[in-house]
Amino acid sequence: MKHVSHAYVIEGDQSESVNAFAKTLNCLEEGETACGGCISCRVFDSGNHPDTLYVVGTKSSSIGVDDVRSQVVTQMATKPFYYKYKVFIIDKAETLTPAAQNALLKTIEEPASYGVFLLLTNQIEAMLDTVLSRCVVIKQKSFSEIGAGPIEDNPEMQALSSEIIGTAYGMDIITAMNLYKSFEPYKESKESAQALLDMLYTGYGQKMRETQSPRALNAVKAITHAKRTLSQNGNFQLAIELMLLKISGHIPDRVRSNRL
Ligand SMILES: [Zn+2]
Numbered sequence: 001m002k003h004v005s006h007a008y009v010i011e012g013d014q015s016e017s018v019n020a021f022a023k024t025l026n027c028l029e030e031g032e033t034a035c036g037g038c039i040s041c042r043v044f045d046s047g048n049h050p051d052t053l054y055v056v057g058t059k060s061s062s063i064g065v066d067d068v069r070s071q072v073v074t075q076m077a078t079k080p081f082y083y084k085y086k087v088f089i090i091d092k093a094e095t096l097t098p099a100a101q102n103a104l105l106k107t108i109e110e111p112a113s114y115g116v117f118l119l120l121t122n123q124i125e126a127m128l129d130t131v132l133s134r135c136v137v138i139k140q141k142s143f144s145e146i147g148a149g150p151i152e153d154n155p156e157m158q159a160l161s162s163e164i165i166g167t168a169y170g171m172d173i174i175t176a177m178n179l180y181k182s183f184e185p186y187k188e189s190k191e192s193a194q195a196l197l198d199m200l201y202t203g204y205g206q207k208m209r210e211t212q213s214p215r216a217l218n219a220v221k222a223i224t225h226a227k228r229t230l231s232q233n234g235n236f237q238l239a240i241e242l243m244l245l246k247i248s249g250h251i252p253d254r255v256r257s258n259r260l
Contacts (some may be wrong), residue, residue: 005188007108007117007135009125011092014138017120018089022052024115026083040083050081055090063090066100076107076115085116094126101130106155108134131252139185154195157186161199165207168247169215176248183240190230197227215249223247 002218004025025149026049028038035041035244057063072088080086090096098105108117108131119135121127146186160182168176186193201223208216226243230236245251 004116005136006115007119008138009119009121009127009132009135010138011121012139013122015091015120018120022049022089022118023085023206025085025087026238032087034190049083051083051085052087052089055088059097062095062097063092063100065098065103068096068100068103072104073107079112079210081115084114086112086114087116087118090117090119092185093121096127098128098217101131104136112257118228119253137184151192152197157192157196157199161196161203162201164247165203165219168219168244171248173245173248173250176244177251178235178239179244181243183236187236193230193236194227197223197230218249218252 012237014051023034023041023044024032027034028040028043029035034044035112036045039050041238044052053071053075055063055067059068060097075086075088104117105128111117117135119127120129124132126135128222150201163182168179171179183193186196204219207213208220222243225246226239227240242251
C-alpha cells in the first residue's frame with residue numbers, strides 16, 4: 001500500500017475499517033486491499049497476528065501511562081516479529097490519560113520506520129492537540145477511503161461536492177478557507193483526492209453548460225489547476241486552498257477586466 005502515515009486518529013465507529021486497514025498493511029501481496037489468502041492475512045484472521053498489537057488498559061477502564069510504556073514504548077523498541085509494519089491499534093483512545101497521551105506522543109514524534117498507530121475515538125475532543133497535530137485525523141466514515149473500497153459513488157464526497165457547488169461562490173474568505181478541513185481526509189490518498197476533484201469538475205462543468213456562467217468556468221479552471229498541482233505532487237493544502245479561494249471568487253482566475 002502506498003502513502004502510509006505513521007499515526008492516524010480515526011473518529012467514529014470504524015473498527016471494521018481499521019482492522020481491514022491493519023490487515024492490508026502487512027498483507028504479503030502488498031495491494032490496496034488485503035488478499036485474504038497469504039500467511040499474514042490468515043494469521044490476522046485467526047486473531048493472533050504477531051505484529052498487530054491492541055493496546056488496552058490493564059488496571060482500570062482508562063489506558064494509563066504504564067500501559068503505554070509496556071505495550072507501546074517497549075514494543076516499539078524491537079522490530080516487527082516477521083512482517084513489514086508493527087501496527088498498534090488503540091480503541092477508545094479518549095480513555096488514554098493525558099500522561100499516557102504524552103508518553104505516546106514521544107513515540108509518535110520519532111516513529112520507527114515500521115511503526116503505525118491507529119487510534120480510534122468517539123470523543124476526539126478528549127485527545128491532546130499535540131497528539132492530534134502529529135496524526136492524520138480521519139473523520140467519520142471516510143476511513144475506508146484510505147485503505148480500499150470503491151471511490152465512485154462515495155456519498156461523503158458527493159455531499160461535499162454538492163455543498164461546494166451550491167454554496168461556495170461569494171462565501172467569505174474565512175469560511176472558504178475552513179472548507180479545506182473537509183478535504184483533509186483525502187490528503188493521504190491521491191486517488192481519493194483526484195476522484196473528489198473529478199466530481200467537482202463534473203458538477204461545475206454541468207453548471208457551466210446549463211448557465212453559461214463565468215463563475216462556473218472559473219471554478220472549472222481552478223479545479224483543473226488543482227488537479228494538475230496534485231498530480232505533480234505539489235503541496236496538497238496550498239493547492240486546495242487556492243482552488244477554494246478561486247471558486248469562492250476571492251482570487252480572479254486572471255486579472256479582472258474593469259469593464260463589466
Ligand atoms: Zn494477504
